[in-house]
Amino acid sequence: MTEISLTIDGRPVSVPAGTTIMQAAATLGTAVPTICYHEHCTSNALCRICVVEVEGARVLAAACVATVSANMVVHTRTERVERSRRTILEMLDSAVDLSEAPEIQGFMADYAAAPARFPQAERRDPPVLDDNPMFVRDYAKCILCWRCVQVCADDAQYAYAINFEGRGYETQIGTFFEQPLPASSCVFCGQCVGVCPTGALKPKRQWLLEQGQTPDEIMAMTRNERRRRRPKPGAGAEGQGQGEVKGKKGRKRDDEG
Amino acid sequence: MSELDLAPLQPVLAELRPQGRPALLPALHAAQKIYGYLPEPVAAAIAHALGVPLADVYGVIDFYSMFYREPVGRRMVRVCVDPACALAGSDALLAAACAHAGVEPGGLSADGAFTVEAAPCLGLCEHAPVVLVDEVAQGGVRPEAMAELFSAAAPEPWGLLGGDLRLLTANCGRGRATTLAEYEAGGGYAGLRRAFELGAEAVIAEVKAAGLVGRGGAAFPTGVKWEGARAAAGQPKYVVCNADESEPGTFKDRVLLEEDPHRMLEGLLIEAYAVGAARAYVYIRGEYPRALARVQAAVDEARAAGYVGANVLGSAFSVEVELRLGAGAYICGEETALFESIEGKRGFPRVKPPFPTTFGLFGQPTAINNVETLCNIPLIVTGGAAAYRRIGTERSPGPKLFCVSGDVTRPGLYEVAFGATLRHLLHDLAGSLPAGRSLQAVLFGGAAGAFATERDLDVKLTFEDLRAAGLPLGSGVVMVFDDTRDLRDVLNRLGRFFAHESCGKCYPCQIGSQRQHEILERVAAGHTQPGDAARLSDVGWTMTEASLCGLGQTAASAVLSAMKLWPALFADPPERLVQLD
Numbered sequence: 001m002t003e004i005s006l007t008i009d010g011r012p013v014s015v016p017a018g019t020t021i022m023q024a025a026a027t028l029g030t031a032v033p034t035i036c037y038h039e040h041c042t043s044n045a046l047c048r049i050c051v052v053e054v055e056g057a058r059v060l061a062a063a064c065v066a067t068v069s070a071n072m073v074v075h076t077r078t079e080r081v082e083r084s085r086r087t088i089l090e091m092l093d094s095a096v097d098l099s100e101a102p103e104i105q106g107f108m109a110d111y112a113a114a115p116a117r118f119p120q121a122e123r124r125d126p127p128v129l130d131d132n133p134m135f136v137r138d139y140a141k142c143i144l145c146w147r148c149v150q151v152c153a154d155d156a157q158y159a160y161a162i163n164f165e166g167r168g169y170e171t172q173i174g175t176f177f178e179q180p181l182p183a184s185s186c187v188f189c190g191q192c193v194g195v196c197p198t199g200a201l202k203p204k205r206q207w208l209l210e211q212g213q214t215p216d217e218i219m220a221m222t223r224n225e226r227r228r229r230r231p232k233p234g235a236g237a238e239g240q241g242q243g244e245v246k247g248k249k250g251r252k253r254d255d256e257g
Numbered sequence: 258m259s260e261l262d263l264a265p266l267q268p269v270l271a272e273l274r275p276q277g278r279p280a281l282l283p284a285l286h287a288a289q290k291i292y293g294y295l296p297e298p299v300a301a302a303i304a305h306a307l308g309v310p311l312a313d314v315y316g317v318i319d320f321y322s323m324f325y326r327e328p329v330g331r332r333m334v335r336v337c338v339d340p341a342c343a344l345a346g347s348d349a350l351l352a353a354a355c356a357h358a359g360v361e362p363g364g365l366s367a368d369g370a371f372t373v374e375a376a377p378c379l380g381l382c383e384h385a386p387v388v389l390v391d392e393v394a395q396g397g398v399r400p401e402a403m404a405e406l407f408s409a410a411a412p413e414p415w416g417l418l419g420g421d422l423r424l425l426t427a428n429c430g431r432g433r434a435t436t437l438a439e440y441e442a443g444g445g446y447a448g449l450r451r452a453f454e455l456g457a458e459a460v461i462a463e464v465k466a467a468g469l470v471g472r473g474g475a476a477f478p479t480g481v482k483w484e485g486a487r488a489a490a491g492q493p494k495y496v497v498c499n500a501d502e503s504e505p506g507t508f509k510d511r512v513l514l515e516e517d518p519h520r521m522l523e524g525l526l527i528e529a530y531a532v533g534a535a536r537a538y539v540y541i542r543g544e545y546p547r548a549l550a551r552v553q554a555a556v557d558e559a560r561a562a563g564y565v566g567a568n569v570l571g572s573a574f575s576v577e578v579e580l581r582l583g584a585g586a587y588i589c590g591e592e593t594a595l596f597e598s599i600e601g602k603r604g605f606p607r608v609k610p611p612f613p614t615t616f617g618l619f620g621q622p623t624a625i626n627n628v629e630t631l632c633n634i635p636l637i638v639t640g641g642a643a644a645y646r647r648i649g650t651e652r653s654p655g656p657k658l659f660c661v662s663g664d665v666t667r668p669g670l671y672e673v674a675f676g677a678t679l680r681h682l683l684h685d686l687a688g689s690l691p692a693g694r695s696l697q698a699v700l701f702g703g704a705a706g707a708f709a710t711e712r713d714l715d716v717k718l719t720f721e722d723l724r725a726a727g728l729p730l731g732s733g734v735v736m737v738f739d740d741t742r743d744l745r746d747v748l749n750r751l752g753r754f755f756a757h758e759s760c761g762k763c764y765p766c767q768i769g770s771q772r773q774h775e776i777l778e779r780v781a782a783g784h785t786q787p788g789d790a791a792r793l794s795d796v797g798w799t800m801t802e803a804s805l806c807g808l809g810q811t812a813a814s815a816v817l818s819a820m821k822l823w824p825a826l827f828a829d830p831p832e833r834l835v836q837l838d
Contacts, residue, residue: 045608047764048803059810060802065608080802084765087799091768118772119786120779144761153310160310164603165319167586168759169771176304176311177297177326184312 006072021052021063021074030076033085033107035092036145037064038195041155044146049107051084052076060084082111089113094121095169097141100199104143126172131180133222134188136207139172141200148173148192148201161186261298265291270306278309279619281317281601285324286582294325309601320603320760323543323585330365330372334358334407335389335544338375339505339754340700340747341382341662341736346400350386351375353400357407371407377587377754378505378704379544382662382736383669384414392546413547416512417669419686422648424656425632426672428517434551437558440519446564448635452527453572455638460531461487464634466642468654473499473590473627474703474731475807476720479634482624485614486532489622494534497599497618497625498525500541500548501583501590505704505754506734509658510628512670514541514548517632518555522578524631526564527638529576532624536577540595543583553580587758591806592625593617594760605762606806629658629733649675653719657730661687663737664694673718680714682735694739698822702731704751705811707818708744729814745781745826748819752777755812766809769800773813780827790827794820 002017008025015024020043022032035047045062052063055073060080075081089104090113098104108115129137152162161184165174175184193201208218269287273280284303289295295318304314318324336342336351351373355362358371365372381387384396388406396414398406405411418430427443428435440446452460465480486494498521502510513521521539529537541549556578559565567575581599583589589598593607596618617623633655637645646654653675659682662668666688673682679699683689690696699709706729709716716726723730738744752774759770776793779785797813797820804810820827 043608044762045805046762048805049764051803059804062608062805083795084799084803087795088764088768088803091772091796091799092764094772095768118775118792121772121775144764144767160312163310163312163316164761165316166761167320167603168756168761169767171761171767174312174315176315177300185310 004068004070004072006068006070006074008074009076015068017068019068021054021061021066021068021072022050024068025052025063025074025076032063032076033110034064035104035107035143035197036147038145038147041147041150041195046144046146047088049085049088051081053078053080086111086113090115090117092143094118094123096124096143096198097138098143098198100141101143101197103197122169124169124172130204130207132182132186132188133204134190135193135201135203137173137181138200138202141198142173143198143200144171144173145197147195147197151191151195152186156191157187157189159185159187159189162192261292261296263298263302266299266302270302274306277307278601279599280307281309281314282321282581282584282598285318286584289324293331294328296326300326307601313602316603317601321543321584321586322757323583328365328369330358330370332371332407333389333391334371334373335376335379336373337377337379337381337385337387337389338750339378339704340750341378341506341668342386343746343750344663344738344742345385345397347386349400350388350398353403354388354406357403376544377585377757378503378507380502380508380511380542381414382506382508382660383417385662385668387414389544394547416508416516417667418512418672419667419669420659420672421677421686422656422672422674424636424648424672425513425520425629425658426517426670428520429512429670431516434515434554435517435519437519437555437562440517444639445519445635446523448638449523449526449530449564450570452530452638453570453574457487457531457533460527460638463642464531464637467633467637467645468642468652469630469633469637469645470720471627472629472633472657472733474504474705474729476730479626479630482614482626483528483531485612486534486617486622486624489615491615491622493536493621494532495618495621495623496525496529496532496534496537497592497595497623498537498539498628498631499590499592499595499625500539500545500552500628501587501595502545502628502732503542503587503590503758504732504734505751506660506662506700506736507703507732508660508662509670509733511545511548513628513632513658514545515551518548518552519559520632520635521628522552522555522559523564524626524634525578526559526569526576527634528624528626528631530569530574532622534624535575536579538579538581538599538618540581540583540589540599542589543585546582549580549582556580586760587754588760588806588808591808594806595625596623603760605760606808608805650717650719650721652721657718657733659718659733659735661735661737663700664690664739664742665737666691675719676717678715678717679709679735682718683714683737687735687737690737690739694741696737697740697742698738698744700734700736700738700747700815702729703734704754705729705808705814706731706734707814708822710822727818729811743781744819744823745777745783748816748826749774749777749781751815759809759812763803763805763809765800765803766805766812769796769804770809770812772796773800773816777816785827785829787829789829790820790824793827 045065050063051060053075358366390409393409415432469479470476589604594604613623701709756770756774761767
């Protein structure tokens, strides 16, 4: 594989062709901040917090997807870069609840992003969705990094239970016609919970503990659910066309009530 | 809902099933025609027929603003509320329409007869204020003529043409679509025959020599694009006509498609031949049903005459043309978002590179061009590059269309040679401002353009002169505001447009377009908060520098230019407030 030579923050580096700017910077020990990026997910360059300045380019480049080219001159922390990152962080903070996203809070401190920079900003604050025994969805914390949609689809599980509702600022992750997850093609693999960076998706037990339930109370609840599950074989009609995927293990019915 | 009869949908699904996911938008359009909206069982049936995950189908329905998951009126009344129509009183019109139907904007009347919606620019700015009633456009609508409006009784408006030249618009202005026979009588399809004589590579050389660059806004050299797609490895290849004209103030492509559809088609066929594509797509915005019908009729005529189909004019070249109707999403004018839409997905722009010439529609090499760009092709190929270059200037050759609207006595579509001045266009051709009014500003290039003022009137309309003046040519919009207009209202409408049309993929535009709109609402209302100007500037700057696609990168362009020209409008406390309120 051809080696490409370039300069990052004044330091020469040589990496194989096809390497991203972010990976090339990492070989020099330079960390480019990322939010939506996850090494096991398709990179979509959504958050733009990883933007860097490439000399000669009209606009900033997303280091997570932009690949190196010969004699490229990259600056990872210029005034332009800082202003973009700071504003993106301030806008994110104005839109959603970042209280359980310590990494993003760290970036805010690092880039001197002002909390509550935008007065009278409409926040995304939908109610918590608690429609299954495995995990809750608190989209007031969702930063639309797409990881959950991707691991549910071609990046991991091929379940395709969730996608997007709305568009633009009104976008939210959702199921077919907002049906409860147990009625969807969700297999409760937990991949989405695993990759969620902000606590928007959370194991039910953890969430109940945070709500002040004791472990004993939680145990009692799950015992009830196990009891309910046993006597009822066969599927209901609620999962429009999803019967084949669901139904097995009777998992779907548990939590309709 | 359980009563819903899916039988009428079955023939549609039977026909579209073999196409799979790329038939999703056509299927949703067809289903909505049958049921009026897209109820859950219908969406599920389509998902199963086309093999698309349910959640994905829902994601697509919810992305496009002309697809409805709740019942809507038997008659859909869309009132344009973007700047040109606003100048002509669209707010009063929307209020009158809502009162007539007894609904709030976006609401469904109690008897289920009507839905009245505020719509983004409908591309009929020369006829402002305009309303789309189902599929029938109504122009110059008066608030007191609601009964007439709701029955769509007035004749549909056609293009208003003018200018120094009539090359691209030679066949426009008849008040109907030009027929194949008329187009041929004027030398039509001679370019396609000539292309076969020249051979593909010579055609591309001719287009490059002509110096043609794209007219959709990005001004990329057309011949270079074609050459790239031709040279790219991989089969099949595609050519696409981008007819998703949606930028407020832009209506040139609508006129070209409706009144002379064969010119675009000939350009597209020549492109397919040059690139080596056997399939061509025309993607027309959802708000242009009449353009779709005219282009479909033209394709049918062309097929009957042997210009489309197997062995065109007896040559070895075969090509099929497929039309696609958008469904209310400005973002689908972005080329990669348009591909996604044809593929049956949400209109999210892709990360570039790879570029369309190597990885375009269905991941194949693709050349995509704007309608006006393609309309230049027959001229170039028929008459040759040298003759073409005699029009315009050395560095900006050719004819150019300008969409003139707002406060001028003769709004319309004007064709001039590159090099004419804005003053000539505005005063000599478009009849200047109404008597007694003076020029305050011109929104130049489009909603994603910049403001020009009196001092820019002698700027020559060429790529190089406009660049020097800091004015993007964009999609050729010239929207005029006289001295009585409140530009804060104009900016607020632009802000609302971009917030409504952001796809939501990248953070700078997803959140930035919303924050920008919120601040512009305050500016328009005279209720700015301390620090709003700095916020607006940071948001606009970040969208410009860090957004993923060209639309996000230009969503603050007009606002930032206004901030430079009229800082007092954004100052805190707002200095003009006292005079205006």
